Amino acid sequence: MPAIGFHRHDHAACIDTSIAAAERHCATHKLKLTPVRRRALEILLREHRALGAYDLLAHLSEDGLGSQPPVAYRALDFLTSAGFAHKIERLNAYIACAHLGSDHAPAFLICRSCKSVAEAETEMARGRLGDAARDTGFRIERTVIEAEGLCPDCQDTAA
Amino acid sequence: MPAIGFHRHDHAACIDTSIAAAERHCATHKLKLTPVRRRALEILLREHRALGAYDLLAHLSEDGLGSQPPVAYRALDFLTSAGFAHKIERLNAYIACAHLGSDHAPAFLICRSCKSVAEAETEMARGRLGDAARDTGFRIERTVIEAEGLCPDCQDTAA
């Protein structure tokens, strides 16, 4: 299972590994992976794409785990706070973390054609953002780094 | 008037310069800076902060220039397409471009305390995002680069 990229991988194993990592992280940090939260994470992992909060809610609802928006948003708050999922600001959507367990500042490549999203890692202090922050004395706490464009497959299709 | 930063500058001159640059750009590119569009740009420049579409609409409405959401969104579409304004995805808000006229990939520093926003410039191919794109064959068309944190003033206040 590659950390970055649009290619295929052993998805069932990827889900199991991620859930196990989430459980370890919760045990270590005294967080509770309750049924709703765990199911939400499973759904995001299984879909393997950015889901809107209401899409997630629809899935949760099928499983009898809440039917009102706050249920989904609370689960997403937990997952994003714990680093198990990320919000894609450009899409107002949420995606399971691809490097679950490590503390990181994620970056995303978003295909405008097939809507697939790949996660990379960044260093907050690098690039112009870091330069600008240093120049002005700004203290960065969180970064949103997203690129929109065409993934390799969709470039081929277009050509 | 500095391109980057949170400090004071000659704001009236900054507005005039930007409007003039916008007019030149429209003349060159056969774009129409209609009354609504021009007023919207003036409002964004004058406010000098990120405004929600409905905030902008309220200002336009005071001037008798439309009272329904699409009016604001159309003006914003025009301004952002032309590069006269940018959307801050993290805030669902819009801000006048600080380097109006030049083609660029903007980056933003957003203070979570006072909500001020500073614009810097980036190179799309730099940093991890560019590395990841090259590694995977992804073709970047647009980037969203935003940092959230504390500006120098708010760091001082907190201390």
Next chain:
DNA sequence: TGCTATTTGTTATGCTATAACATATCAACC
């Protein structure tokens, strides 16, 4: 002038997100 494309006006609606309060569950402590 008449044609066409663009812009604006307006209604209605859909998607995204949270405030507020009630209820339930859990863990720690006496």
Next chain:
DNA sequence: GGTTGATATGTTATAGCATAACAAATAGCA
């Protein structure tokens, strides 16, 4: 074991962001 406080869930209502669709006006050009 029961009380207490903190955390999590259920539910209603509403706020905030954005666009589809169509009608009317306006501008540029043959």
